[in-house]
């Protein structure tokens with residue numbers, strides 16, 4: 451009898467282990483991925499450039515969930531929208547932290563004002579919550595007059611020079627919409643010092659925050675060298691320049707000319723901690739600018755869809771006025787163009803790396819995968835938006851893929867940007883009104899200009915080599931012709947511009963006292 455309990459315990463233990471084994475037998479440690487070397491894993495396979503193309507290639511080869519081993523660090527790539535939503539949205543409490551990128555953390559942004567780059571903390575939480583809060587007003591239409599006014603000015607600028615400087619006009623309108631809403635800083639010419647600084651600082655911050663920007667990210671111990679080293683000088687120069695810029699725009703918003711306006715900075719100042727820093731708002735024009743540049747590239751590369759878009763706009767809007775937001779529900783094709791622009795060449799080819807703060811198990815295509823605490827998770831938008839099961843002829847620009855046979859928008863629209871970006875309600879309004887306005891006013895087409903580099907006609911290209919980078923990925927400058935569709939339409943634009951309300955104090959609604 452004495453032996454019985456021991457025997458029972460042993461049997462129970464075996465049964466329990468067997469049960470756990472059976473339960474876990476569907477669970478796989480590490481998703482599919484390329485084989486690597488012992489100890490080093492895949493680290494030598496990761497290219498220094500064109501990371502997005504590399505990530506997308508892996509998702510095409512191994513599926514929507516790929517694992518890499520970077521010398522012991524587990525990295526997971528997500529190339530599937532459902533999985534991205536499951537991990538980054540539904541399980542955001544475990545997956546919203548960010549890994550430390552040493553050069554950013556200790557040099558470029560030592561005060562950690564760019565909260566999107568750091569471990570999840572209160573500042574990150576407040577920042578996301580406040581941004582989401584602002585969007586309630588945007589959804590209610592509070593910024594629409596401002597966005598309409600800016601789109602009209604953009605059309606007037608394009609008329610002014612026949613589109614010669616179209617690329618810069620798009621930068622201006624994208625930045626001015628965000629700077630007006632955020633800091634009460636309207637930039638009508640594109641030559642304003644603050645606007646030029648915002649564009650220049652953003653370009654530098656994009657360069658400095660790429661993982662391959664500095665040797666510090668690979669050999670951080672080199673930081674013990676005491677002398678002024680190039681990596682320190684570069685970061686300090688940037689920091690001084692950006693601090694001066696931020697000081698100028700925040701002063702303008704909080705105690706200067708725009709202090710009475712209901713700007714986003716004013717809303718943050720009311721609700722954030724006293725030392726809260728709102729400079730990240732300055733850079734939020736980038737996605738819009740890149741997407742509008744991409745839209746123009748789609749016009750010149752795939753003009754077939756333009757007549758259908760213009761017919762739809764003309765039927766609803768007519769010839770005697772420009773499109774306004776009230777037309778939006780009646781223009782499904784324009785809505786589909788916005789979606790296709792964000793899909794065809796996503797402004798951010800992959801997201802800021804996230805880091806998990808607890809062990810977790812996710813299910814993908816009938817299998818369970820273990821994600822250990824501390825894993826790096828990267829959403830590869832570039833692969834998600836080109837998933838060939840979801841998007842036939844994925845590399846073509848075909849807005850009608852978002853419409854059903856009765857010309858209505860298909861339900862269940864999902865994109866990576868909607869999943870991860872709290873500012874998307876403002877962004878898609880900016881895209882919609884500018885696209886509708888430009889299509890109403892102009893025939894947009896290729897230019898016969900010669901390429902100054904080759905002396906030959908300009909070669910238009912939609913491939914990766916025509917785009918600037920990895921993280922924020924916009925097309926390089928290219929010529930395009932913006933020809934007014936009629937003398938009458940050009941006159942309507944000039945007339946509407948002459949008559950429109952231009953006072954930001956009127957365009958931005960007052961803050962409602964709580």
Ligand code: HEM
Nearest residue numbers: 566581734737738741797798801802867870871872873877
């Ligand atoms: C077409 C324009 C835009 C696109 C395509 C876009 C896309 C994105 C993407 C892909 C991310 C995720 C980065 C990551 O992986 O963490 C992001 C983050 C963010 N976006 Fe946008 N965005 C756009 C415009 C805007 C605007 C106008 C705002 C203005 C409020 C905004 C506010 C933010 C903020 C605050 C974050 C950081 C979220 C976080 O770190 O938790 N975005 N955006």
